Amino acid sequence: MQPSRKGVTAMKRGMGATLLMGGVVLGALQMAAPWVQGAEPTQALKQIKNYTVSTAPVEQLHLDPPKLPDLSGYTAQAVEAKIDRSRKGRVVVRRMLQQDALKDFIGGNERLREWVKRQQGMPNAIFIEGGHVTPADIARALPDSQFSETEKGVYLARLPLVVAHDASLEIDKETRDFRLSQERGSFLVNDGKLFVTGSKLTAWREQDKSPAWFRKPEEFRPFLVSWGGSELYIVASTVTSLGYDNSKSYGVSITQYTPGQAARLKRAAPTGWLINSEFVDHWYGFYCFEAENVVIKGNTYRDNIVYGIDPHDRSRGLIIAENTVFGTKKKHGIIISREVDDSWIVNNKTFDNKLSGIVIDRNSVNNLVAWNEVYQNHADGITLYESSNNLLWGNKVLNNARHGIRVRNSVNIRLYENLSAANGLTGVLGHIKDLTNTDRDIELDPFDAKVSMILVGGKLAGNGSSPLSIDSPLSVELYRVELLAPSKSTGISFAGVLGEKQEEILDLMVRRKQAVLIDPVETQAELQD
Known part of the structure; x- marks a missing residue:
């Protein structure tokens, strides 16, 4: 209790x-x-x-000794049961401007200039809509200049990618690595449901043919953000080199929309499960804002830059259990900050x-x-x-x-x-x-x-x-x-x-x-x- x-x-x-x-x-x-x-x-x-x-x-x-929540249900099998493959989704490319899921990243001339420079024109993004989509579906739908299978089971996104509110993206074990191009300004926005199971998600530096290892705080690196009303599931996967020092671009984030958008969109608190995975070299290994009932279980957070695990403002009902957190370079291993209430931090190793x-x-x-x-x-x-x-x-x-x-x-x-x-x-x-x-x-x-x-x-x-x-x-x-x-x-x-x-x-x-x-x-x- x-x-x-x-x-x-x-x-x-x-x-x-x-x-x-x-x-x-x-x-x-x-x-x-x-x-x-x-x-x-x-x-x-x-x-x-x-x-x-x-x-x-x-x-x-x-x-009496405290009673812990039952963790037995947070499994790969339980995540598999949540995937709805009955409706086939579609893949389209649209301008980034005037899109709710992207407003935080194109607001102001400086951030918009980032994508104009990297795309050498008015910036576009890939949108997954209307149902279930896999990386293979995206590769079939788009030219190699936007998204390609560079070798069997290895995919490279050269545009930002948005999972719409009515859609899901499944990156499963058939995908050996899902790469987001640093040079082209790719990043991943989940406004619906995103599943990464038995795979890899990597910020990729094409020039070096390697992960986009951290060099300096202000340098853009691809990131993953999961917005209000969304669900994020990462299971038995490795996630590498996401995030930099800019708002909502920290690495792996589960966050409600900014107050103005949240009031208009009226989305529920975002949630997700991150279980039995490895998170390496992120600006923040994990960040959340006004999230609820997030489960972070059995993961390894190593060599992240500012924080390993960082739940933030007004998040509640979190389970942070059985993780190993070490080698954080600037600050703390695990921190909950600013009205993060009613949560469990149990059976972790942090050193x-x-x-x-x-x-x-x-x-x-x-x-x-x-x-x-x-x-x-x-x-x-x-x-x-x-x-x-x-x-x-x-x-x-x-x-x-x-x-x-x-x-x-x-x-x-x-x-x-x-x-x-x-x-x-x-x-x-x-x-x-x-x-x-x-x-x-x-x-x-x-x-x-x-x-x-x-x-x-x-x-x-x-x-x-x-x-x-x-x-x-x-x-x-x-x-x-x-x-x-x-x-x-x-x-x-x-x-x-x-x-x-x-x-x-x-x-x-x-x-x-x-x-x-x-x-x-x-x-x-x-x-x-």
């Missing part, structure tokens, strides 16, 4: 508690704590600066990415991040920025260059049964940051400089600077967390607010085996009223 959108904990203390209990602590605890001499605390509640330390019940912290392995960003809520292996990334393992009410369960976060799990300006973050070990800085970091004087659009991406989290179970082991650091929390609750093998010779030391109360915390946690509640003084006063 997904975590509750409201994210209300059973604790009726609201936002003002820090609870820590039950760890197994190894290493030298070298500190002058009163309990070392057998002294008992004289008060159940001690006031330290603006926080108090006490015990509290922990029954409310119980949470050796330039920044973080997994990022939850910009008010993306009610997501489950579970049982992922996140390791050897060049910044954090798992990062949450300004995204409240999310659940992290059973992740292994190992040997990342900076923090294992980092939580910024986010409340009700629940961390259950995670292992964060051998990371360069902190095992788990919670902090606040004022973003008002940055380049952030506060109206588009509002935030509160507040942090709260619950840690239950799991291990924090051998992290570089501290197992745990919390900066000015509204609520942090920890229970049954194991602190193992500190990397410092001085033994385990907390940072932030917990560091200020370390003696009292360890007294209750280690010697007395009780819960520890660290409460802001202001909240205690409110509770007494």
